[in-house]
Amino acid sequence: MKKKFFFTVLILMLTAMVFSDFQWSVLHTDYAKKMIVDELGDFYSINQIGVWKSTDEGETWVQTSYDAPPRDGHNTCGGATVTTDGIFVGALDNGVYYSSDNGNTWANTFSTGYGTGSRRMIPLGDSALMCYGGFLRGLYKWNPVSSSWYQTFTHSSDFFDFVQIPNGDIYATAGSPNHIGGIYKSSDNGENWSMVLQTQYYDNCKTIDYYDGILYYLSNNNEFWKSDDFGANWTLVSTLTQLSSTYITEDMYIAPNGTIFTSFGADNGVLFSTDFGVTWNFLNTGLPSLNAIDFTYYNGRLYVATHSGLCILGEDFSLPVTLSSFTAQFISNLPILCWTTQSETGNAGWNVYRGDYRDAFINGDAIQINPELIEGAGTTSIPTDYTFEDQYNVIAGNEYWYVLESVDYSGETLIHGSVSLTIPEEVSTPELPQQTVLLGNHPNPFNPETTISFMIKENETAHLSIFNLKGQNLESISFEAGIYNYFWDASSYASGIYLYKLKSESFSEIRKMILLK
Numbered sequence: 346m347k348k349k350f351f352f353t354v355l356i357l358m359l360t361a362m363v364f365s366d367f368q369w370s371v372l373h374t375d376y377a378k379k380m381i382v383d384e385l386g387d388f389y390s391i392n393q394i395g396v397w398k399s400t401d402e403g404e405t406w407v408q409t410s411y412d413a414p415p416r417d418g419h420n421t422c423g424g425a426t427v428t429t430d431g432i433f434v435g436a437l438d439n440g441v442y443y444s445s446d447n448g449n450t451w452a453n454t455f456s457t458g459y460g461t462g463s464r465r466m467i468p469l470g471d472s473a474l475m476c477y478g479g480f481l482r483g484l485y486k487w488n489p490v491s492s493s494w495y496q497t498f499t500h501s502s503d504f505f506d507f508v509q510i511p512n513g514d515i516y517a518t519a520g521s522p523n524h525i526g527g528i529y530k531s532s533d534n535g536e537n538w539s540m541v542l543q544t545q546y547y548d549n550c551k552t553i554d555y556y557d558g559i560l561y562y563l564s565n566n567n568e569f570w571k572s573d574d575f576g577a578n579w580t581l582v583s584t585l586t587q588l589s590s591t592y593i594t595e596d597m598y599i600a601p602n603g604t605i606f607t608s609f610g611a612d613n614g615v616l617f618s619t620d621f622g623v624t625w626n627f628l629n630t631g632l633p634s635l636n637a638i639d640f641t642y643y644n645g646r647l648y649v650a651t652h653s654g655l656c657i658l659g660e661d662f663s664l665p666v667t668l669s670s671f672t673a674q675f676i677s678n679l680p681i682l683c684w685t686t687q688s689e690t691g692n693a694g695w696n697v698y699r700g701d702y703r704d705a706f707i708n709g710d711a712i713q714i715n716p717e718l719i720e721g722a723g724t725t726s727i728p729t730d731y732t733f734e735d736q737y738n739v740i741a742g743n744e745y746w747y748v749l750e751s752v753d754y755s756g757e758t759l760i761h762g763s764v765s766l767t768i769p770e771e772v773s774t775p776e777l778p779q780q781t782v783l784l785g786n787h788p789n790p791f792n793p794e795t796t797i798s799f800m801i802k803e804n805e806t807a808h809l810s811i812f813n814l815k816g817q818n819l820e821s822i823s824f825e826a827g828i829y830n831y832f833w834d835a836s837s838y839a840s841g842i843y844l845y846k847l848k849s850e851s852f853s854e855i856r857k858m859i860l861l862k
Contacts, residue, residue: 730785
């Protein structure tokens with residue numbers, strides 16, 4: 346078996362890239378504020394006159410029935426996202442619109458007034474998190490049970506951007522020219538927030554992203570910073586001296602191969618870096634406008650919304666495995682690892698390694714704790730969930746670091762992680778989960794059997810239901826507090842997409858699984 350560390354693979358890939366040969370191609374010729382992609386792979390381009398939809402990856406577009414009341418003649422868009430519950434689109438001064446039928450009909454879910462608007466949204470299962478500016482400054486979260494938004498944090502300055510890292514923590518940036526701002530962190534899905542970095546005025550943070558254990562942010566005065574200790578300390582990497590002015594940053598995206606892209610207004614366009622922010626170059630060939638706004642990544646391709654159209658970059662940035670989350674929890678005297686991939690190409694399976702310190706795997710001091718290869722999903726563009734129980738002995742009070750290794754069919758490997766877990770001092774009494782969580786099903790796709798994993802917190806009852814796409818309830822079972830792996834045999838059902846929902850007093854989430862016979 347050939348082992349290659351993740352950073353070695355990156356160096357080889359980045360060396361081979363010749364970005365001067367790349368250019369953007371226009372997909373949709375109109376002012377574009379944002380593009381999002383739903384669970385069916387349909388594209389939505391959001392601009393000043395509404396929401397446009399494409400079911401063929403941008404080849405053709407039709408306008409949806411989205412009809413927010415215009416401001417100055419335009420239905421200007423703010424944040425937008427897709428959750429398992431539906432599609433959300435923010436309209437400047439006119440609320441947040443929601444569609445549960447893939448953009449066919451829309452309803453306003455958030456009453457606002459002049460001078461307000463959503464700036465960014467991220468999905469949280471069937472919920473969503475939104476940063477709002479103007480008179481209603483703060484962070485808001487969608488409650489799928491009551492179908493309403495509620496505020497989780499308020500601030501004197503506007504919030505601009507979010508990133509959720511593999512361990513589940515969320516970081517948000519705040520700041521404007523006349524206020525103190527910084528970076529805020531939540532470890533409970535956006536319910537509570539604490540400041541990890543304070544900035545002020547033109548030093549304030551604007552965009553933020555995460556890659557391979559490191560947080561990056563770009564400030565309003567065009568400084569690029571990084572932190573390798575979850576935001577506790579920050580190092581200045583570079584200053585983007587190519588830009589014509591300050592306070593023009595719009596968005597940042599880090600591709601799966603490590604290439605960093607940033608978008609700017611004031612006729613600056615797009616900058617990119619292949620050395621993690623040390624040097625920067627323009628990438629504007631083919632852009633219909635140098636006022637670039639928002640990036641979207643889908644199926645290995647990068648898209649950017651500009652004032653004169655939606656564009657796609659002519660390069661595939663996909664990796665064999667794209668990991669979207671990786672967490673470790675201690676439940677019922679066992680460390681339990683959960684991870685989710687957004688896509689897999691030729692993935693035969695996984696190995697799990699454990700070490701006593703952060704760099705144990707790199708230094709050869711980690712041990713493999715899975716007795717046999719954990720089966721992968723092969724090739725799929727559908728998110729896949731995995732769970733693994735660490736059966737090896739642990740010591741109370743010790744901190745352990747876990748690393749994932751994906752193995753393709755040729756024996757090549759990629760390393761993902763790491764995440765840490767501290768064992769409680771007293772482990773003799775089995776602990777119940779601290780929160781109710783739907784971990785997913787494995788394998789997915791499956792034929793004809795799959796296991797649905799979930800946890801239910803203490804003093805709570807939850808219902809697991811399985812539906813077909815017509816909404817017909819196939820199974821519904823109640824569970825008390827604990828951790829479960831529910832085996833579902835679908836041998837009597839036809840191939841297709843099925844939905845499963847876990848619902849309790851405090852939690853509700855729907856996921857999909859695919860039966861392939």
